[in-house]
Every structure is written in C-alpha cells, then in structure tokens.
Amino acid sequence: MTSYPMTRLRRTRSTAWSRAMHREVLVTPADLIWPLFVTEGEGLEDPILSLPGVSRWSVDGIVARAKEAVALGIPCLALFPNTQADRRSEDGKEALNPDNLMCRAIRAIKDACGNDIGVLTDVALDPYTSHGQDGLIDDAGYVLNDATVEALVGQSLNQASAGADIIAPSDMMDGRVGAIREALESAGHVNVQIMSYAAKYASAFYGPFRDAVGSRGLLKGDKKTYQMDPGNAEEALREVEMDLAEGADSVMVKPGLPYLDIAVRVKEAFGVPVFAYQVSGEYAMIEAAVAAGAADRDAMVLETLLAFKRAGCSGVLTYHAAHAARLMGA
Ligand code: PBG
Numbered sequence: 001m002t003s004y005p006m007t008r009l010r011r012t013r014s015t016a017w018s019r020a021m022h023r024e025v026l027v028t029p030a031d032l033i034w035p036l037f038v039t040e041g042e043g044l045e046d047p048i049l050s051l052p053g054v055s056r057w058s059v060d061g062i063v064a065r066a067k068e069a070v071a072l073g074i075p076c077l078a079l080f081p082n083t084q085a086d087r088r089s090e091d092g093k094e095a096l097n098p099d100n101l102m103c104r105a106i107r108a109i110k111d112a113c114g115n116d117i118g119v120l121t122d123v124a125l126d127p128y129t130s131h132g133q134d135g136l137i138d139d140a141g142y143v144l145n146d147a148t149v150e151a152l153v154g155q156s157l158n159q160a161s162a163g164a165d166i167i168a169p170s171d172m173m174d175g176r177v178g179a180i181r182e183a184l185e186s187a188g189h190v191n192v193q194i195m196s197y198a199a200k201y202a203s204a205f206y207g208p209f210r211d212a213v214g215s216r217g218l219l220k221g222d223k224k225t226y227q228m229d230p231g232n233a234e235e236a237l238r239e240v241e242m243d244l245a246e247g248a249d250s251v252m253v254k255p256g257l258p259y260l261d262i263a264v265r266v267k268e269a270f271g272v273p274v275f276a277y278q279v280s281g282e283y284a285m286i287e288a289a290v291a292a293g294a295a296d297r298d299a300m301v302l303e304t305l306l307a308f309k310r311a312g313c314s315g316v317l318t319y320h321a322a323h324a325a326r327l328m329g330a
Helices: 016-022 059-072 101-116 145-162 176-186 204-212 234-245 257-270 280-291 297-310 321-327
Strands: 032-038 045-047 055-057 076-081 118-123 166-169 193-200 250-254 274-278 315-318
Touching: 032 059, 032 101, 032 321, 055 059, 059 076, 059 101, 059 321, 076 101, 101 118, 101 145, 118 145, 145 166, 145 176, 166 176, 176 193, 176 234, 193 234, 193 257, 204 280, 234 250, 234 257, 250 257, 257 274, 257 297, 274 297, 280 297, 297 315, 297 321, 315 321
Parallel strands: 032 055, 032 076, 032 315, 076 118, 118 166, 166 193, 193 250, 250 274, 274 315
Antiparallel strands: 045 055
C-alpha cells in the first residue's frame, strides 16, 4: 500500500538531478524527422506566410538543410514539392517524371550526404494535380481508388529510382501499400522502406501545408471520402492492420497531438514502430501562441515532442525539428 506520508510522490521531484534521474522518456534529435518544402530556382528561400519560420527552398538550399540536419543528428528528412502551376494537370502525371523537382532534390541530397541521412518521400498526387486532390478523379470529382493506386505505384518507383529511402504514401487509398511493396520488390528496391500514413484523418490542421505546396487555392471540397473521420478510433486499428499485412515497415498517425490516443492504441495493439506527424496547423498554433505572448516556444516545442515519446512513438515529423535539435544541445 502506498500511502501518505510514508509515500510522498513529491520527494523524487524535489531537485533537478532527481527529476532528471526519474524521467521515464527522453526525446533526442534521433527522434525527429524534418519536413522540408522544395521549390524551383536557384539560391531561393521563399517564406511560407501561414507557417512563420518555415520556407520553401530551391534544391541547393535543400542540400544545405540536409547538411544542417546531419550536423544536428536528425536522421531523416521528409520532402514535399511546390510544383510549378504549368506542371500541374488533371492526372498529376508530373509525379511520374524522373526529372521532377522531387527527384532532383532527392538526388542532390543523396549526392551530397549519401547514407548520412535518410530521405522520406510523400506519395500522393496532390502536389501535382490541378484540382488538389490526392488522386485521379471522375467527372463528379470522386477520387478513384484503383486507378489512383496504379499512379501511386509509378510515383513510388520514380522516387525510389531517384534514391528515396522511405516511401510514405499519404493518400489513404485502399490497397496501395501492398501494390507499392510488390512493385518495389520486383524492381529490386528490397531495402526501400514503406512508412504508411496508416491513420490519416480528414483534418482541419492541414491548411498551412496546402499553402506550402500550393494546393490550397486549387482544392475544391474536402478529402473526406478517403481520409478518416475524426470520430473514429477502431477504424484506425483496421487501417494499421491492413497496411502492416500489406508490408508497411512502420506506420504513421496524423495529425499528432489531437490524435495521441490513436498512437497509444496502435502501439499497444501492434507493437510496431509508430510515428506521429505534428502537422502544419499544430506548428502554426504553437507559433501563434508565441506571437500572442501566450507561451514560451522552446518549452512548448520540447513538451509536445516529449508527449509523443511518452505515447510510445518512435519518432515525430515536426517543422520544429532543427530548432528542437538545437535545444536538445545537438
Ligand atoms: C498530402 C499531404 C498532406 C499533408 C502531408 N501530406 C495534406 C493533405 O492531406 O491535404 C499534411 C501535412 C501538414 O499539414 O503538415 N497528401
């Protein structure tokens, strides 16, 4: 029986050394994946207004960020392209171009850094479509599952050929993980991983990201016929189960903090590597609170990252990655 005053839980909290000694989880730079936005051009840094402190970088700038990440001990980058308007189309076929912005960025990072850093690439058509949906649409605007999966397989092979280390399908089509895994195996990309955006919700927290990749103005309607309903948790477990059966090496829960319960349940149910995406709207909320004088950025950033680790996540995709790694003394 633990009872007061023999047991005082405040005893171990009474000094900094003791608190450090009793802390159950830690967050280190190795827990971070840094999402970066790529844009055309040379020597270009293009600030994203709805994501204060985050910019789109031309490929040379992306390589500089990659070197910075290596120095900070961040193990992996996640790349997203801002495709030029004249390269977007109804069918998003620029996603299959071996010389598209994404592939050039992957190759440049791999040329400069080799295996000092991993490159995770998002698979979905939204940065390439003129309508901003993640897949191919019919006349009514409905996103077609099987035809989209075929395009995503092509996109994945294109990225893997350019040197991507982790393919991360964020589209939420049924059956895409299995189709991508099979195609990767057949093409000899046996060690290219798949981190599936397994439980991705139709969320109000993606707004700034859509600005960043230039799809916000294009998207009509929403993504609710493929991304998950925020009210569902049991369904997230089914999504994860299927993606694992199809060959996913790790799974992602997205958004992050509002869905920590999902991360915990996935970890408890499957015991596999779970990653959380602290998405653009979450970043913007922290920055807005800081700008309003309502919060201390550094403390908030570290506390939220620790929360993901406490929930059982192996790591976190966060726009604060470089800042956080610096705070951790990297
Ligand atoms: C594209 C994709 C999105 C995000 C990652 N990949 C946006 C969306 O689904 O509309 C969101 C990331 C963020 O908000 O930071 N499929």
